Amino acid sequence: MERVVITGIGAISALGIGADTNFTQALGAQSGIDLAQVDSAHHHIAQVAAQIRFPLPDLIKKAEAPLFDRVALLAWIAASEALQQAGIDPTQHDLTDSGVFWGTGMGGANTLEAAYVDLFVAEKNRVRPLSIVAGMNNSSASHIALKAGFGGSVMTFSSACVSSAQAIGEAFRHIRHGYAPRVLAGGSEALLTFGVMTSWEALRVIAFADPDDARRSCKPFSSDRSGLVLGEAGAAVMLESLSSAQARGATILAELVGxxxxxxxxxxxxxxxxxxxxxxxxxxxxxxxxxxxxxxxxxxxxxxxxxxxxxxxxxxxxxxxxxxxxxxxxxxxxxxxxxxxxxxxxxxxxxxxxxxxxxxxxxxxxxxxxxxxxxxxxxxxxxxxxxxxxxxxxxxxxxxxxxxxxxxxxxx
Known part of the structure; x- marks a missing residue:
């Protein structure tokens, strides 16, 4: 059995861009939660959310934009950071057996909602031509594989809130049993749309805004907690067999053992x-x-x-x-x-x-x-x-x- 190590990490969330930034903010209890700002000409969202309110890095070509839902953009931002830290260079490494295991709960929610608005609100006769490609749940994993040149197994996991954890765990098994020397694993979510947020609100599990400070609305394990706060993010982990990482002289950040x-x-x-x-x-x-x-x-x-x-x-x-x-x-x-x-x-x-x-x-x-x-x-x-x-x-x-x-x- 191969040992499985971590050679790169990446993250983007309401806390900021980069794994180090996210950890520094979390360590300092700096909240990325606030009142939601969701574009809708017909409705108002009265919820708090952990929303990415800053411009996203420009990592794709303008011509590629119609292919990318926001969820795939967040995926590629996190994945590119992990790849860069891991030092994976397609000109120096054979990546035909390298895989991508990715998790998402809602997939291309923004693309899907835009299509429904076009059809049922604006009463258009057609939707955007690439709506299927941008909205399908496996789009993020496929974009990562295409841009990174990973030609091995590309899998998408959609198991609600464990989706990306399961992707990491199954990638661990994949490498451990010798099916691939490396798998980029993680997940992304971009679900802050009127339809999705309203649906979650109907479950009555969404937190009320803290009356004194909306940033303090999510209170795990506290007696005054009132529910969860939805957020958007992307996070990636470059997993490799120990033998692969050592052979290419990679810096090993940690080991995944269970x-x-x-x-x-x-x-x-x-x-x-x-x-x-x-x-x-x-x-x-x-x-x-x-x-x-x-x-x-x-x-x-x-x-x-x-x-x-x-x-x-x-x-x-x-x-x-x-x-x-x-x-x-x-x-x-x-x-x-x-x-x-x-x-x-x-x-x-x-x-x-x-x-x-x-x-x-x-x-x-x-x-x-x-x-x-x-x-x-x-x-x-x-x-x-x-x-x-x-x-x-x-x-x-x-x-x-x-x-x-x-x-x-x-x-x-």
């Missing part, structure tokens, strides 16, 4: 702690690690009433007495819930925590929920910690659960 995935098989929207616990136990078993080996968990922590309690319960079930010694934090408090991109974005932040031995806080946790009684690293980062191994949790509607475990490299 992946667990399960399904609750109990309810479409109500989380089951036992299903979550199965994923965490699988990841620990894959890593050959006991529960006491984990020092930090980047929690799913979406700030829903039931979800945060269920995750607290599942962590206690898996870690037993060691649960009290864990540092656990939810960075969604500052970058929102980016759905299909969430697992990848949070895994990138987890890798950064390992590299810097610093743990980002759960921001705005001033009123702890007595039913969420672990060490949720409230409000302030923990610097200069001993983080031997870290877990990143992702849970989803539909009952899917994913846990990923990474360690520093080299490790003992």
């Amino acid at each position: 992946y667990g995935t399960s399904n609750d098989a109990t309810h479409m929207t109500k989380p089951d702690p036992h299903g979550q616990a199965r994923a965490m136990r699988m990841a620990l078993a894959q890593a050959g690690m006991g529960a006491a080996g984990i020092d930090y968990i980047n929690a799913h922590g979406a700030a829903t009433a039931a979800g945060d309690i269920a995750e607290t319960t599942s962590i206690k079930e898996v870690f037993g007495a060691h649960a009290a010694a864990l540092m656990v934090s939810s960075t969604k408090a500052v970058h929102g819930h980016t759905l299909g991109a969430a697992g990848a974005l949070e895994f990138v932040l987890t890798v950064q925590a390992l590299r810097t031995q610093s743990v980002p806080p759960t921001a705005f946790l001033t009123q702890p929920d007595p039913l969420c009684d672990l060490d949720y690293v409230p409000n302030e980062a923990r610097l200069n910690q001993s983080v031997r191994a870290a877990m990143s949790n992702s849970f989803a509607f539909g009952g899917s659960n994913v846990a990923l475990i990474a360690t520093p490299f080299p490790n003992n």
